[in-house]
Amino acid sequence: MSVTKFGRVTGPPSPNIHLGSSCRSMVSVCLTPSDRSGTLAEQTAQVLDNIDQYLRDMGSSRQKLLMVQVWLAHIDEFAGFRDAWNDWIDPEHVPALSVVEAAAARRDCLVEIRAYAAPGTDRSA
């Protein structure tokens, strides 16, 4: 089974990583906000929009989301996440969700999100 990587980041100071990858069963993308000046709701909306773009680039979509893991810097700000989340998800295609508090590498990064989605192409071949 082959794996396709996307969103190459090179360092330093950034780590040398890809932001996402896909195989025939699943697409995965994990992002932090690039603009960290906003509120949690704004940072969340920004990350989710970027996830959207990556999923489209990989031939998947928001409608094919399977599972989303969210790390918040401050769990007591959950409401800010919730509002951006509910605005973003397709109510007909609601993914599984887990939200916990854990600090990201940068203190001003209020949220990190990893999304798993189904790939866009049929793999019947």
Added chain:
Amino acid sequence: MVIERRHIESLDGARKSQIVATDELIFLSGIHPESTDGDVKEQTRSALARVDALLAELGEDQSAILVIHVWLKDMRYFGAMNAAWNEWADPENPPARTCVSGELYRPDLLVEVVVTACRTGEVSA
């Protein structure tokens, strides 16, 4: 790829599907105990019982789990969580597991588990 979604619920207002499954993979949302009255052993026991029930809906059991991630509010609970785990896990075929600590979305919640499993049985069309 057909995506099946079951039990659209609210995590403090954030919409989520408790089960999302493709013809290959199963994702369960972060699973909490039925009640937070108990200690961490009781909460873990309850959360794992819910894992059993959700997998059973799809005709699967813990043998289908690819990885189960345990979030503990505090790593000091590790021993008590393991006691409940060992009651539950098949001694001949225990699931792969990771466990780290993170503050959970409600202060009285001591444990959350996140499950990724595969579909071992036939999927009805």
